[in-house]
Structure formats: structure tokens, C-alpha cells
Amino acid sequence: MVLLVLSACGTKEAKDEASTPPSIAATPAETKAPEATPIATVVPTVLTVKDALGNEVKIPANPQRIIASYLEDPLVALGVKPVAQWSVPNGIQDYLQKDLAGIPNISYDLPFEAVTSFNPDLLIIASNSEVKDGKYEQYNKIAPTYVLGDDINKDWRQALLKIGEILNKSADAQKALDTYEAKAKEAKEKLTQSIGTQSAAAIWLVQKNFYIVSENLSSGSVLYKDMGLAAPDVVKEVSKTGTGNWLPISMEKLADMNVDHLFLINSDKETGSEALKDAVWKNIPAVKNGHVYEFDSKHSWLYGGVIANSQVIDDVLTSLVK
Numbered sequence: 061m062v063l064l065v066l067s068a069c070g071t072k073e074a075k076d077e078a079s080t081p082p083s084i085a086a087t088p089a090e091t092k093a094p095e096a097t098p099i100a101t102v103v104p105t106v107l108t109v110k111d112a113l114g115n116e117v118k119i120p121a122n123p124q125r126i127i128a129s130y131l132e133d134p135l136v137a138l139g140v141k142p143v144a145q146w147s148v149p150n151g152i153q154d155y156l157q158k159d160l161a162g163i164p165n166i167s168y169d170l171p172f173e174a175v176t177s178f179n180p181d182l183l184i185i186a187s188n189s190e191v192k193d194g195k196y197e198q199y200n201k202i203a204p205t206y207v208l209g210d211d212i213n214k215d216w217r218q219a220l221l222k223i224g225e226i227l228n229k230s231a232d233a234q235k236a237l238d239t240y241e242a243k244a245k246e247a248k249e250k251l252t253q254s255i256g257t258q259s260a261a262a263i264w265l266v267q268k269n270f271y272i273v274s275e276n277l278s279s280g281s282v283l284y285k286d287m288g289l290a291a292p293d294v295v296k297e298v299s300k301t302g303t304g305n306w307l308p309i310s311m312e313k314l315a316d317m318n319v320d321h322l323f324l325i326n327s328d329k330e331t332g333s334e335a336l337k338d339a340v341w342k343n344i345p346a347v348k349n350g351h352v353y354e355f356d357s358k359h360s361w362l363y364g365g366v367i368a369n370s371q372v373i374d375d376v377l378t379s380l381v382k
Contacts, residue, residue, distance in 0.1 A: 111209070112209020112211070121228075123227070125178065125179060126184065127166065127182075127183050127184070132160060133368055134366065140229075141160065141163060143180055144180075145160050145164070146166065147165035154358035154359075155359060164178075183204070184208065185208065186208050187207075191207055214277070216364045216369070217237060247376070248288045251288065251381065254381045255320075255381075259289065259320045261322055265326050265333065265336070266328060267327075268328065270335065271309060272307055272309045273295075273306055274305055274307060275299035282376075283323075289376075294317040315340050317344070321352075321380065323376070325361045327357040329356055353379040
């Protein structure tokens with residue numbers, strides 16, 4: 061992206077002979093031609109790019125009022141504060157609040173009136189479904205709208221680099237990614253030295269129901285791909301048929317899971333965590349062996365992105381490396 065550059069040298073006015081006293085008027089041989097006026101050079105103030113849906117989007121040179129709902133993680137990593145942040149009725153992305161404190165909330169489904177009220181100069185939309193049924197045209201009337209698309213959105217690395225590209229911060233995006241990769245590599249080495257090739261799984265308890273993280277998405281990709289922990293057979297099995305980041309799993313299925321360590325994200329803490337009092341839960345080997353590491357929903361385990369995943373690495377190392 062290029063910034064607006066407007067350069068124009070001042071022009072020197074030629075003397076008006078008519079106003080010069082006759083006694084000192086210049087002779088024809090002495091008359092100098094007026095200097096030519098330089099042509100002002102204007103560099104475009106926008107970058108025109110195609111998004112994942114083929115829309116031509118004019119990205120402002122230096123957008124100041126961005127809405128990128130549920131993409132705040134890469135924005136913060138790039139040093140960008142949005143004008144509004146993603147929210148659901150039960151909360152916001154608490155793990156980002158060190159950087160987003162005071163930023164107003166906007167509903168996850170981006171109502172048109174709410175979006176308009178923030179007077180954005182750029183919208184970045186994560187997935188295709190968010191702009192179907194004519195929604196893209198409506199958003200694009202409010203501000204230039206760029207859709208990452210499902211393929212890029214499901215890969216946080218690609219999303220980070222693409223957002224860096226459209227915001228003219230590619231170098232910052234690559235630096236953030238390189239820092240993460242180095243951290244993950246070091247963490248993997250520490251885990252190997254500490255516990256060898258032991259297995260682990262992340263489970264989420266919410267409204268008395270259990271969900272298990274996908275092998276390939278969210279914090280699952282951090283555990284298994286980035287940190288090299290072994291995925292239990294149950295995780296592999298469920299991940300083959302499920303499409304979400306977190307997949308429903310029964311207590312009985314959990315009890316049959318042969319796993320060394322469990323990371324429990326407990327969203328039922330305030331209501332008593334009744335499911336954890338069940339005898340089946342208490343007889344799970346990892347539970348009996350004291351290898352359950354509990355975190356509340358304010359931690360980054362339920363999310364994805366360079367910041368979220370970096371915090372997951374910290375949690376795993378604190379739990380497993382003694």
C-alpha cells in the first residue's frame with residue numbers, strides 16, 4: 061500500500077512589466093521566461109484488491125475505524141485497535157481485554173444499524189456465511205467490505221498474513237508469525253524433555269455438557285501440531301466426522317478415553333460444575349491421577365489466533381513442565 065503523497069513546488073511569479081517603472085523596464089533581451097509550474101504528483105489513496113468472493117474492494121490507505129468481528133486477535137497482534145469488538149450475550153474475548161479495554165461491543169451478527177453507528181471506514185468479514193442473502197451489498201454501502209472467506213478464515217496463520225497484507229502491515233504480520241513459530245518449537249522441545257510422547261486432550265464443560273476440541277482446529281492444533289502432544293484415539297475419531305472447533309462428547313466416551321492429561325475449560329464454575337461430581341467423571345484415569353488442569357472461559361482456549369495460541373502454549377508449559 062502506498063500513502064498519499066502530494067508534492068508541488070511553489071511557483072515563482074514573473075514580474076509584471078506593466079507595473080515596472082519605465083526607467084528600469086527590462087529590454088527584450090533581458091526578459092526571462094516564467095518558470096514552468098511543476099505538475100503535482102498524486103499517489104492513489106486506496107488499494108484496490110479482490111477478496112475471497114471476487115469482490116473488488118477499495119481499501120483506504122490508513123483506515124482508522126475498522127470493524128473486524130471475531131478477528132480482533134490478528135488486529136491486536138498488528139497493533140491495530142478496532143472501533144468496536146465482537147460480543148455475544150454471555151461475554152467478549154476476555155483474553156484480549158488488556159489491549160481492547162474500553163472498546164465498545166458490537167453483536168457477533170453485525171446488525172446493519174449497529175455497524176452504521178460506528179461510522180467505520182473498513183469492514184473485514186471472516187466467513188462467507190456472514191455476507192450471504194444480500195448482506196454484502198448492505199455492508200458495502202456502509203464501508204468498503206473485505207471478506208476473508210472460509211478457506212483463509214479456518215487457518216489463523218493465513219488470516220493473520222492476509223489481514224497484514226490489506227492493512228499494509230505484512231512485515232508486522234510475518235514478524236508476529238515468526239515469533240510464534242519459534243515459541244512453539246521451543247515449547248515442543250521442553251515438553252519432549254519433560255514428559256516424552258504422552259497424550260492430552262482439551263475438553264469444555266458448558267451447561268452440563270462436554271465438548272472436546274478438534275484435532276485440527278482451535279487449541280487442538282496447538283496441542284497436537286505445534287507442541288507435538290499425542291492425540292487420543294477418541295479425539296481422532298470425533299474429529300473425522302465433526303466440523304466445528306469443539307465437538308460434543310458423552311461422559312461415557314470420555315471415560316473410555318485413554319489419555320494422560322486433560323485440560324478442562326470450565327464454563328459451569330459459577331453454577332457449581334455439577335457434571336464434575338458424577339462418579340463416571342471421577343473414575344476417568346487422568347482425573348484419578350490428578351492430571352486435570354482447569355481453566356475458566358476467560359482464558360484463550362476457546363479461541364484461535366496468534367495471541368490466543370501463544371497463551372495456550374504458556375498454559376500447557378505451566379501445567380506439564382515442572
